[in-house]
Every structure is written in C-alpha cells, then in structure tokens.
Amino acid sequence: MSKISLLAFDMDGTISVSKTPLDEEISKTLGEILQNRKIAVITGADLPQLEKQVIIPLQKVKANIDNIILLPTCGSQFFYYVNGKTTKMYSEDLSxxxxxxxxxxxxxxxxxxxxxxxxxxxxxxxxxxxxxxxxxxxxxxxxxxxxxxxxxxxxxxxxxxxxxxxxxxxxxxxxxxxxxxxTRKGIDKKYGMMKLLEHTKIPTEEIIFFGDKLVPDGNDYPVIETGIRCILVQDHRHTNSILKEIISKRFEYIKD
Ligand SMILES: [Mg+2]
CATH class of the missing domain: 3.30.1240.20 (Eukaryotic phosphomannomutase, cap domain)
Incomplete structure (x- = not known):
C-alpha cells in the first residue's frame, strides 16, 4: 500500500474529449480531489489551450486550482497557481x-x-x-x-x-x-514527468498517471519508463469512474 500525493493526467481523451473543455461531472470529481491533493496535467497542447479546457471548467465548480500543476508542451513548460494566479516555474523556449x-x-x-x-x-x-x-x-x-x-x-x-x-x-x-x-530532441511525456518529480520532490511511488495512449507509439507510453504507476483509460468517463472509486476509499492509500 502506498500513499497517494499526486494524480497526473494526460488531457485529450483522458479527462476530456479531444480539444473540448472538461465536462461538469469530471470537473466536480477533480474539484473534490483538489481539496486536499495535487493534480498535474501533462499534454502536447499549450498553456492557453490548457486553461480553456481545464482551468476555466474547474473554476466554474469552484475547485482549488492552487493544487494544480500544468505541464504544457510535454513539460517543456511548468506552471502552477498561487491564489488562483498562473505562476511560471520555467519555460524552455526555443531560441x-x-x-x-x-x-x-x-x-x-x-x-x-x-x-x-x-x-x-x-x-x-x-x-x-x-x-x-x-x-x-x-x-x-x-x-x-x-x-x-x-x-x-x-x-x-x-x-x-x-x-x-x-x-x-x-x-x-x-x-x-x-x-x-x-520541439527540441527528447521532449516527451517522460521528460515532462521527470521534471515534475524533480520540482515537486514527490516520491515516484506516491504518484499515479492516467493516460489513454499508454500503448507502444502512443504519446503517453514514455511515462511508463519513469517507474510511475500508470493506468490506461478508455476515455474521460472511464477516468471519472476510477477517480470516484479512489475517493470513496478515502484516497489515503491505494492497493499495490
Ligand atoms: Mg490523450
């Protein structure tokens, strides 16, 4: 049994329909998690797209977005929130x-x-x-x-x-x-998740990653190499049902 400190998600196909804002149901579920846990979202999309699809729907359900970390463009950028304001940790811009x-x-x-x-x-x-x-x-x-x-x-x-x-x-x-x-060579979701581990100092075993493309050639697949526990989902509804299960077990620990 390990303690869970952070849940990480791919965006399109995992917590939302592609290019579409989170629906109300999963927004509420994520809002519940954000009361006392951290969430990270890692995607190939850029920050404005992430804010449109994830942050605005979460603000609508009054979720505590100060517990969110956003990793746009596969973690070559890293943002978090302080009192609801977007704050940049780094952005490895091309010259x-x-x-x-x-x-x-x-x-x-x-x-x-x-x-x-x-x-x-x-x-x-x-x-x-x-x-x-x-x-x-x-x-x-x-x-x-x-x-x-x-x-x-x-x-x-x-x-x-x-x-x-x-x-x-x-x-x-x-x-x-x-x-x-x-992008520069070597930027994929493994790269981004390694950055997340480095900057949050959260132990690998206290993180779970959810993705709909955790299959060879899929863009979530590189995360497996980080040693983080990965859950393959079919779509956002599937993710939502797993999250509800985790919440109902009081979310302190999860079975290995
Ligand atoms: Mg996806």
Whole structure:
C-alpha cells in the first residue's frame, strides 16, 4: 500500500474529449480531489489551450486550482497557481536562431511536397515558445475539413522525411488531424514527468498517471519508463469512474 500525493493526467481523451473543455461531472470529481491533493496535467497542447479546457471548467465548480500543476508542451513548460494566479516555474523556449531554422525548413518542406492547401484558416505556423506547430490548413480550420486533408498521413510523412533531414537536432512529430509538432530532441511525456518529480520532490511511488495512449507509439507510453504507476483509460468517463472509486476509499492509500 502506498500513499497517494499526486494524480497526473494526460488531457485529450483522458479527462476530456479531444480539444473540448472538461465536462461538469469530471470537473466536480477533480474539484473534490483538489481539496486536499495535487493534480498535474501533462499534454502536447499549450498553456492557453490548457486553461480553456481545464482551468476555466474547474473554476466554474469552484475547485482549488492552487493544487494544480500544468505541464504544457510535454513539460517543456511548468506552471502552477498561487491564489488562483498562473505562476511560471520555467519555460524552455526555443531560441530565435532555432525558430528561424524551423520556419525556413517548414517553408521548404511545404514547397517541396506541394502540400499547400487552397484555403488556410487562421495561423498555419504557430510559435508556441517551446514548440513550433505546423497546422496544414490553419489553427482555426473546421474539424471536418481537417479530417479529410491527410487521413492516411501521407502528406505529413513526406514533410516529416524532409524535416528530419533538415532539422537533426529536433523531434518532428505528426500530431492531431493535420499538424506537425517540432520541439527540441527528447521532449516527451517522460521528460515532462521527470521534471515534475524533480520540482515537486514527490516520491515516484506516491504518484499515479492516467493516460489513454499508454500503448507502444502512443504519446503517453514514455511515462511508463519513469517507474510511475500508470493506468490506461478508455476515455474521460472511464477516468471519472476510477477517480470516484479512489475517493470513496478515502484516497489515503491505494492497493499495490
Ligand atoms: Mg490523450
């Protein structure tokens, strides 16, 4: 039996529907946990997206967000809350040089592969500080248009091949329905969770991680290597039911 001090979660597909705010039910459950425990959320998304999907719904149910840690862009950024105010622990931003290298490589890859769509909705290349995200048809593109652009990933695989060659110091990840995320090499959820352990000083055995992609090639899979106990979930409803069970056992200890 180990004491539980912190529950860590992936966001999309684990505590919410992809790109969607937490529903009221899981917000209330998480609110209950936050009364006396810490919660961390680790995702490839950036801080504004995390605040929209997680923090605002939790504020609606008056949860104690001072017990939350946010790890946007896989933990290359680390935020926590003091009296409800976002506070930065660190942000490992790409340098101006690194960013311009990435922008030039992206332009080249777009031209070489001819993957220029006729219409672009909003920003196509987004600077997220620690990550550059290429959204083929733009950030604000409707999902139905997005999902038909590159369903078998052929276009993005062709771009990735070029980018891998041009940017050997970076990780090129095919993400979402029409995106490519570019970060410094070695930034994944294992990296972020190791940062969490380092900065909170919470022992590994007092943490549980929940993810919907804890399978080989899934973006939660690297967390397994940290030695943190991991729970594979189907969706946010599944997570919610496990959390309720943990709460009903008074949440002090959990069976190994
Ligand atoms: Mg997920």
């Amino acid at each position: 101006v040089d690194e960013k311009s290298k990435i922008f030039i490589a992206l332009e080249y890859a777009i031209n070489q592969t001819g993957s220029k769509p006729e219409k672009i909705y909003g920003e196509q290349i987004e600077d997220r500080g620690t990550q550059v995200t290429f959204s083929a048809i733009g950030q604000d593109c409707p999902v139905d248009v997005k999902s038909t652009w590159d369903p078998d990933m052929t276009k993005r695989k062709a771009m990735k091949k070029i980018l891998d060659e041009l940017l050997p110091d970076f990780d090129i990840k095919i993400a979402g329905l029409s995106s490519i995320d570019i």
